[in-house]
Amino acid sequence: MNLNSLKSQYLAPKAQIVLMDEQCRLLDSCHTLFRLDKQAPTALSEQFPILESIENLFKELNDNEELFFPRVETNIDTNIYISDFTFFKNPADKYQIVWIIQDLTQQYLYFSSIQRERNELYIRNRRLEFQQEINTLQTELRYRQQIHQLQAEQMIHLSPLSENCLFNFTNTLWTLIHTISKPEYKTTPLKLEVDKNIPSVLWGNQYGLCQILYNILTAILCNTKHSELHLKVRPIQTYRKSILSAIYHRGYRRSLAQL
Amino acid sequence: MRSISKKIILTGSFCVGKTSLISRFVYQRFLLNYQTTMGVRIDKKTVALGDTNLNMIVWDIGGEQTQVRIPDSYYLGSSGIIYVFDVSRPVGFKDIENDIHFLRQRLPYAPIIVIGNKRDLVDENHLDEIRSLVGIPIDFFTSAKDGIYVEDTFIKLAQLLIHEP
Ligand SMILES: Nc1nc2c(ncn2[C@@H]2O[C@H](COP(=O)(O)OP(=O)(O)O)[C@@H](O)[C@H]2O)c(=O)[nH]1
Numbered sequence: 001m002n003l004n005s006l007k008s009q010y011l012a013p014k015a016q017i018v019l020m021d022e023q024c025r026l027l028d029s030c031h032t033l034f035r036l037d038k039q040a041p042t043a044l045s046e047q048f049p050i051l052e053s054i055e056n057l058f059k060e061l062n063d064n065e066e067l068f069f070p071r072v073e074t075n076i077d078t079n080i081y082i083s084d085f086t087f088f089k090n091p092a093d094k095y096q097i098v099w100i101i102q103d104l105t106q107q108y109l110y111f112s113s114i115q116r117e118r119n120e121l122y123i124r125n126r127r128l129e130f131q132q133e134i135n136t137l138q139t140e141l142r143y144r145q146q147i148h149q150l151q152a153e154q155m156i157h158l159s160p161l162s163e164n165c166l167f168n169f170t171n172t173l174w175t176l177i178h179t180i181s182k183p184e185y186k187t188t189p190l191k192l193e194v195d196k197n198i199p200s201v202l203w204g205n206q207y208g209l210c211q212i213l214y215n216i217l218t219a220i221l222c223n224t225k226h227s228e229l230h231l232k233v234r235p236i237q238t239y240r241k242s243i244l245s246a247i248y249h250r251g252y253r254r255s256l257a258q259l
Numbered sequence: 260m261r262s263i264s265k266k267i268i269l270t271g272s273f274c275v276g277k278t279s280l281i282s283r284f285v286y287q288r289f290l291l292n293y294q295t296t297m298g299v300r301i302d303k304k305t306v307a308l309g310d311t312n313l314n315m316i317v318w319d320i321g322g323e324q325t326q327v328r329i330p331d332s333y334y335l336g337s338s339g340i341i342y343v344f345d346v347s348r349p350v351g352f353k354d355i356e357n358d359i360h361f362l363r364q365r366l367p368y369a370p371i372i373v374i375g376n377k378r379d380l381v382d383e384n385h386l387d388e389i390r391s392l393v394g395i396p397i398d399f400f401t402s403a404k405d406g407i408y409v410e411d412t413f414i415k416l417a418q419l420l421i422h423e424p
């Protein structure tokens with residue numbers, strides 16, 4: 001047995017070769033994978049919708065050009081085939097189209113199971129990330145609700161004229177802390193820690209910031225007896241901003257507004 | 260009655276319900292278990308519109324998370340596109356614009372219908388919000404499970420296709 005006959009003996013059972021004209025009428029075929037009836041009155045495109053949809057590409061096909069469609073799933077009788085389709089002009093007759101069906105069902109089914117696992121894992125991970133994001137937001141909401149419930153005895157109301165300006169952030173915070181650490185506020189030790197990634201000079205609403213911090217801190221101090229209060233300032237952790245988080249943010253913003 | 264054939268492709272990320280939408284439209288059924296589409300499946304349905312029988316040859320393109328890795332040949336000769344995303348999987352929303360842009364470049368003249376599938380899984384009140392978040396016009400919110408707006412999607416595309424030369 002020579003190399004070529006060995007090759008055809010072992011590779012041939014995996015491929016079917018069909019010869020047809022440009023209107024997809026069957027001219028000849030081997031029957032390696034499935035039987036095609038040469039006497040059938042209708043064109044192959046009746047049986048294979050893929051042919052109907054690409055038929056018009058055959059006429060434009062150049063002599064050395066191949067049309068290649070990998071992983072085409074086809075039902076024939078009761079079997080499912082996943083095969084690679086190749087189409088080209090018959091070099092011996094340019095009005096004939098050669099259609100090679102290479103059966104790779106076994107291989108692709110194997111990859112399909114892997115792909116399914118991968119897809120499901122991907123979606124599960126996304127769900128998990130999502131859940132974490134929602135949890136973070138829910139925690140944040142809970143904190144805000146707690147702060148809100150603290151009875152603020154003293155609220156300062158600063159001038160509504162407050163506008164954005166450049167201000168020294170750390171100095172502003174120290175000034176605020178000195179204001180709060182007066183004896184009438186029970187002088188609970190208050191400590192300040194500012195993350196080094198925060199620039200010392202910021203652009204923003206200095207008065208607004210002071211007002212909010214003052215109200216929150218005095219509210220907390222009024223409800224704290226013998227504990228220390230640490231004020232830590234760090235940049236907001238930047239979560240990957242997904243759309244759901246946007247939705248939830250809005251949802252929470254709405255519920256916060258109702259508080 | 261004239262009869263014409265048009266190739267349309269259904270595309271979008273995996274597991275958004277492309278195969279289910281086709282199964283609903285062509286065979287009026289819905290399967291709950293998820294079977295990945297490895298490459299492409301081709302189905303055909305004929306719809307009658309006025310004096311035209313339109314053979315819609317639907318290519319169900321499977322597999323990938325974005326459009327970029329889909330074989331070029333799948334797009335060849337496509338007259339129309341249905342792009343599907345999953346309304347219950349908002350993390351994928353950001354890919355939609357990129358995908359549409361990519362498809363536009365690939366097939367500049369093919370009409371694109373954009374649908375958000377699995378509407379049965381989200382609160383109806385969220386649909387408007389999703390519409391504003393996605394950033395490109397959405398034609399329908401569908402449910403392959405309940406068969407809502409599935410027919411409408413295909414018919415809308417069919418109508419666009421028969422008016423083409
Ligand atoms: N609840 C619900 N599930 C759906 C819907 N459409 C598809 N699914 C499910 O989503 C999964 C993926 O569907 P499939 O059609 O295989 O997605 P494809 O990968 O885009 O082809 C399957 O488990 C379907 O049962 C829908 O409209 N509603």
Ligand SMILES: [Mg+2]
Binds near residue numbers: 277279
């Ligand atoms: Mg599929």
